[in-house]
Amino acid sequence: MRTVRFQVADMHCAACVMRLEGLEDELEGVERVEASYHRQQMEVTFDEARLPLEAITAAAAKMGYPIQLIE
Amino acid sequence: MESLSFANLLVLFITGLTTGGLSCLAVQGGLLASSLSHQVERDVAASPRRSAQLAAPIAGFLLAKLAAYTLLGFLLGALGSVFQMTPLTRAVLMLAVGVFMIGNALRLLNVHPIFRFFNLEPPKFLTRYIRRKARSSSEGLLAPVFLGALTVFIPCGVTQTMMALAVGAGSPWAGAAILFAFTLGTSPVFFAVAFLTTQLGARLEKNFRIFVAAVTLILGLVTVDAGLNLAGAPFAVSRLWQANSAAPTAAAALADENAPLVLEALNDGYAPEVLMAKAGQPLELHVVTNNTRSCSRAFVIPALKVEKLLPATGTEIIQIPPQTAGTVMPFTCSMGMYGGQIRFQ
Structure with a gap:
């Protein structure tokens, strides 16, 4: 399991938080997503063996949120 | 409301x-x-x-x-x-x-x-x-x-x-x-x-x-x-607007000193918005409703702590104690959406 943090652009309400956290149900291999509207960040815990990091970025971009890895 | x-x-x-x-x-x-x-x-x-x-x-x-x-x-x-x-x-x-x-x-x-x-x-x-x-x-x-x-x-x-x-x-x-x-x-x-x-x-x-x-x-x-x-604040935008529009019809009401002040509570506000009154003597304010349904029926004079629910049709009489000349007494509905003022001189 690996936990990474992303900066999320274009998050403009609590609804976006809910949408982004929906990734934990949509992406196979994602364990947990914690998004914060106030910090404009999202923390993702996922299984590297099952899911490449790029798949998370791509899935978020598809939802309309460009994300950038910060740690 | x-x-x-x-x-x-x-x-x-x-x-x-x-x-x-x-x-x-x-x-x-x-x-x-x-x-x-x-x-x-x-x-x-x-x-x-x-x-x-x-x-x-x-x-x-x-x-x-x-x-x-x-x-x-x-x-x-x-x-x-x-x-x-x-x-x-x-x-x-x-x-x-x-x-x-x-x-x-x-x-x-x-x-x-x-x-x-x-x-x-x-x-x-x-x-x-x-x-x-x-x-x-x-x-x-x-x-x-x-x-x-x-x-x-x-x-x-x-x-x-x-x-x-x-x-x-x-x-x-x-x-x-x-x-x-x-x-x-x-x-x-x-x-x-x-x-x-x-x-x-x-x-x-x-x-x-x-x-x-x-x-x-x-x-x-x-x-x-x-x-x-x-809150009766004199700097509410709607109040500043009223302050700049001295109603000529209201001035005429001052002519008869003993007549009560008459205010109509309409569905879309109060008429007239500016009432002129004589300073230094007790007054009666008659608030008249005629089939009024809006929130203007919940009548408030913040300065006097008066809050009345007016009948849909009828007249509510409110006693106003003597005021000094130059006093501006705002009145409003309970939501603060409609309002006006009484000016004493």
């Missing part, structure tokens, strides 16, 4: 129709779409009856949502009525609501990260539960109805400001009416979007954000002004 006029409710309905629907789409529209997805998958054959089959769960979702928000408005209004002691406390509440709205508008405009605190985030366990429920919901009418009612726990920004307004209304029925009218307004947009993807919902919201912010900002400024009005 004992009675909301039809015009007030129409404004709320249109707010729901325009800004509310769009701003709530991203999350609640998504819920609706995912609760319907099973239905859509099942009817993948796309028979001509598909839309009719989808209409029932969408209507179920929206009706449950409407009922839940109306109940919420009732409870918030009841909460507001507990604190509704004096016009001044209500004025403070209105000011807070107005500031909340303006903060939300500035948040939408991305003016500064600090304004993000004006958006209240529902607790994580709740959003997770609702989201999972939407995904796992089986076909049938029960799931959409249940989810529709649950949306009450995940209000979007504009809805939160409407909830604040319901508290400010200070009566359970007014609170219920406010959220009913607003939620009803959001329904057509939801109904339309139920056939589209959640993706489009998010895009729509982004593109209309400036518009949503502008409307929220205007609502916020109007509410702050109403609060100032209700």
